[in-house]
Amino acid sequence: MGISDRLLMGPGPSNPYPEVTMALAGPVLGHLDPQFLQVLDQTNDRLRRVFATSNQLTLPLSGTGSAGMEASFVNFVRPADPVVVGVNGVFGERMCEVATRHGAAVIRVEAEWGEPIDPDRLLAAHPSPAIIAVVHAETSTGVRNEIEALGSGKGDALLLVDMVTSLGGIEVSVDDWGVDIAYSGTQKCLGVPPGLSPLTVSPRAMDRVVERPSSWYLDLNLLSRYVNDSTGGGRVYHHTAPVAMVAALHAGLGVLLDEGIEAAQRRHAECGNLLQDGLVALGLELLVKPDHRLPQLTTVRVPDGVDDAACRRELLRSYGIEIGAGAGRLAGQVWRVGCMGHTARRRNVFALLGAMKEVLGR
């Protein structure tokens, strides 16, 4: 069976940076090798810069973005804790499900899929929530939810933010925005294959960490003793770190920081604009209004009379380009076009627009 290469313009994974591919193919180091621990420390430093935080506990979890979501709840929710969750897409829904499984009393604050969530409604939903949780960039809709107002108004609550699709693609400022817990994924705007979930936790949140959460694998007390030599007594082995993926993330963050975080955001913005203007010029309709539209993930309505799946299949088979189907209640109604990480290049936008024009016969 031959493996084709793909231009990955779905909701993730994106194409990895060449430097990331090289790192994946590099020599494997042991998870306690001093050189690997240096790679891990540098990776965490680089993550701090990209998250814009000084949080000591900043690390790549050994699972995908959904593991980051689970870690963010299982380590901080106590039984019957009131947890306010913003829901305007698949990942807000998932937050409710995960929080409920870990015993939270979830208060849902909904908005239409395709619309952002008003921060004031989140802040007013409960007088003293333990956690306010929201998705920054909803991968299922292409909407950007506002975070900054939540940080200033959160009161005693912890602010928990899903940054899976935002980190590296649009502005993210964990400390300035007052975010206490944030997780991301490697396979979106960081240009690294899926498999790790960058996570950062404020000291304020660590003061409230659950001592012995139900998950051993995602227990931040234990993980922090491997990631940081906080006692000066050496690292304490927890589980075997996925060393090849950590090396890949290390390399991807290096590319991003060499380019500059703001320059990378500008690149994502420019490509998003080019793509969105191009789709409109093809006579297609975008789901999200410009004010809350993500540049890195665009939802475009499937035109009447067009066979959703056949179009995507044709793009994949004849052009080697992947775009995403609609998810959840938008299934069959929209396509999701990602332009993230190394994929966010003008040449790729031109490639997709050209192929779309042919496939749609416009």
Next chain:
Amino acid sequence: MGISDRLLMGPGPSNPYPEVTMALAGPVLGHLDPQFLQVLDQTNDRLRRVFATSNQLTLPLSGTGSAGMEASFVNFVRPADPVVVGVNGVFGERMCEVATRHGAAVIRVEAEWGEPIDPDRLLAAHPSPAIIAVVHAETSTGVRNEIEALGSGKGDALLLVDMVTSLGGIEVSVDDWGVDIAYSGTQKCLGVPPGLSPLTVSPRAMDRVVERPSSWYLDLNLLSRYVNDSTGGGRVYHHTAPVAMVAALHAGLGVLLDEGIEAAQRRHAECGNLLQDGLVALGLELLVKPDHRLPQLTTVRVPDGVDDAACRRELLRSYGIEIGAGAGRLAGQVWRVGCMGHTARRRNVFALLGAMKEVLGR
């Protein structure tokens, strides 16, 4: 910072097969791409052959071996379930901790570290346990625990086996031995970097699966709908599969099956014997008696008057060879020498023995 290559002769990771490295560096496919789903299906088929099982639910979990352990308990333990756990090393201890966190009433059956656990004691420990759990190859001690007798005597219990260090290195026969739940890791005898946990579950166990376990990420009900199109209605997205690591595992299993499972086991046995004889010839003492000794993971006592850490550091710095420290209550008392996967070559054994001779001045 330069990255050195290493001869990885610790308790894992082992050196990956060259074909695995190539696969890691191959083009990234989307997790719903038909070609990736074919890679995933083939990977699961290959895992079935290596586990020697016809279990439909056989897949690589998106986490390391410890995630496999967690999945094996969180999906099958109900509150206060009696769970018998064999404990003769770090990973048996870990099983107790994980099972307890998921609500089990754990009955410990202990043996000395370095001795195997008598299967009759495990079978006699409780009249009707929900689960009997044991580690096949204890990575902390180098002991092989007997599994086969547990399968024939388990009665109504589910038999749960940690095969992290055994799979691919010594005989494993999930169906013939009556194992209901088994998990492994990629970074030991499979010759793939760490990051995935191969898991297999019998239909008998799936009949008792917890409907909505506390972990969403490791929920086998949800995972099985992505891994298998069991309803014929298509795959249901759960989380973004770590596609590069799955491609790597696919390649590693291909190498193993091309060599032949029994031939690979013979290679591990030969290298283990060569290594163990060589260590004894250097005047060193092995922890485990021959009958229960693993070929792929050897524990050797640190000789009196020798500086444990200094020796390992010297092997790493001057020879680029990693061996492992003792773990848990054997810390400082033994070294752990792995000879697993692609590392299990006679040339590597000679390299280590030569270096050890020099470092120990013998």
